[in-house]
Amino acid sequence: MIPNPTQFKRDVAREVHNTTQRKNLKHVTGLIRERRNAAFAAIEDGEGLREIGKAIKQESLSRLPELLEQLESNLTRKGIQVHWAETTDQANQIVLEICRRRGITQVIKGKSMVSEEMELNPFLAGHGIEAIEADLGEFIVQLAEKPPSHIIAPAIHLNKEQIAELFEEKLGEPYTVNIEEMTAMARRVLRGKFQSAGMGVTGVNFAIADTGTIALVENEGNGRMVTSVPPVHVALMGLEKVIAHIADLPPLIRLLCRSATGQSISTYFNWISYPRRPEEKDGPEEVHLVILDNGRSTIYADAELRETLDCIRCGACLNICPVYSRIGGYSYSSIYMGPIGKILTPQMAGLETAGHLTGASTLCGACVEVCPVKIPIPNLLLRLRQEANQPTAAGKEIVKGAGSKRSSGEAMVWAGWKVLHSRPAAYLALTRLAGLAGGLLPQRVGPLKQWSKFRKPPRPAKRTLHQLLKERPHS
């Protein structure tokens, strides 16, 4: 999925009028927000917990190279095979090679945003390997032949009637909106797949360096099945997921579950430490961890932008974002959508490709209030807008595509603006004139045309504040 400014405009123009989707999103994001707020209200010091979460992530990132090495050596010692991938292509190849070596033609998957980043399913399909999503939301969007529209709730844009229609059409099941029955339908399809799949693929919530443990939270039990039934388990993670100590885990889990779904702890919590040991009756014979870079080390290199990598993918910022709920996840044409998508994708894909996403924000800051690791998303958006628009010498880019959004037209507008607003005499003359000209300003072109579509245009006051204060008798 490649973001594109023209397509973004088109998709947004359509989706803001998609009343069903807007209703679905408002309803479900509203519910999750209520639960999230209740979960934080129920603990003594939610704000303090967020501070702790932030500190843990900052500390882990400050020691990232060392922690990744420690993680690798501890996992390797325990028989888990670690692979490094700089690009998504390399990551896909790693998975493919394991499939080939073991003659695997069927893969079952738990939720993994990194696998979406890799576009693993279509890649495997191209090599004759079927990948089935076992998470219910992912299963639904897979049936619809779509990627997830939300990082935690992949099918959040659909209501149960729409899902029932999808099941009827794709699974040949009788139409029902009974959630239990619908879940049972999905289970029936998936049960057979768990038995026949040669590989289970999952994401990783946290990887603990000092113990060599992969931690995975989930609510449906599919993660447990995916990591224990097939003979091979492959876990995929972005390199920012490593934390130093096992003691760092509880606060992060408390934050993640509360922020994502309003739970104090997820229904299932998987610790993956070893492949099956001789005395054990179940579990995979092989466990692999693929650690993906895909632009993350470039983000890492800048102290301010590095905060992007604090993200624990809880989705809270999507649920509160007034833009996300109006345009839906697909309008972004980006694996990561909403506030986190607006800072992450432009850095991973480059500003020339995805820089436009940084502009699609009022900088309202609602996301900052809920982010469990307090990422200053509006400030990072401002920084990225600057990177995109300032002239940048080749080879000096901090962010991929720096300077690529600079247009001579806009640069001229701001240059003119600067002259006007740094010369009081010019400013005074012009603002007076605007007051006199009043309604004569052009309304059929430029910004005022956009403004007047659904808003009455503002009318410059006859006398400016400068004039009013100057003319006051007693001043």
Added chain:
Amino acid sequence: MHSSNPSTYPAKPEQVYFFGTCLVDTIYPEAGLAAVELMEREGVQVIYPMAQTCCGQPPFNSGYWEEGRVVAAAQMALFPKPIPVVVPSGSCAAMMHGHYPHLFQDGRDDEQAAQAREFAARVFEWSDFMLNVLAVRLQDQGPPVKVTYHPSCHLLREMGVREAPVRLLEQLGQVTYVPLPEAEECCGFGGTFSVKHSDISWAMVEDKRRTVAESGAEVLVSMDCGCLMQIGGAMAKAGQNTRVIPLPQFLRQRTMEGANP
């Protein structure tokens, strides 16, 4: 943030500076005049440097920091005395209080960076200043009316001012404050966002318009004229006749002798 730490509020000063903002200057001058007069009524001398223009936020938000910096530096130079700078806008106050230090840091000019930090620390938003520094007590002179308040995002989240405007409204005996449903959701203004992303902006303000109607208020007030231009403009076009007015102007009208709302 001043409001999160009351110990940073100064004692009531004899003099303050007023930074009116370009939007108030050109579109809502009556709100600026009201803000000045209400401070003067509390016995404070208000200085309005005539060479002031704009805080620099428009280019800063658009990624043109150098242009923003030049204009911001020109403003700072106009407010040299160590007295509070009061701003009748959450957004412009946040630019000066929260973003100036950042804008001038990065080692380009240490003296200017230090100046920016010193300046930023004495920037106050008007409603916060009226309530928490001047400790104003308003006497309502107007007839009964139902009023709701739209908290602008930057006042709320960047300046951390959640209560002050409502507390001021509540001082008015004949005013019934009715809460705005989903009050803390953005109205969709966002400066250039309102024209660059007018589709999203429309979708946001439509919901805001609906919640204003739901509140049952006859009057909508806010501390940010950008939001009022957005919400008021959308209401006017749609024929929704809630009265939309900047808070200082509303308070001034209510507290004048023989006030008529």
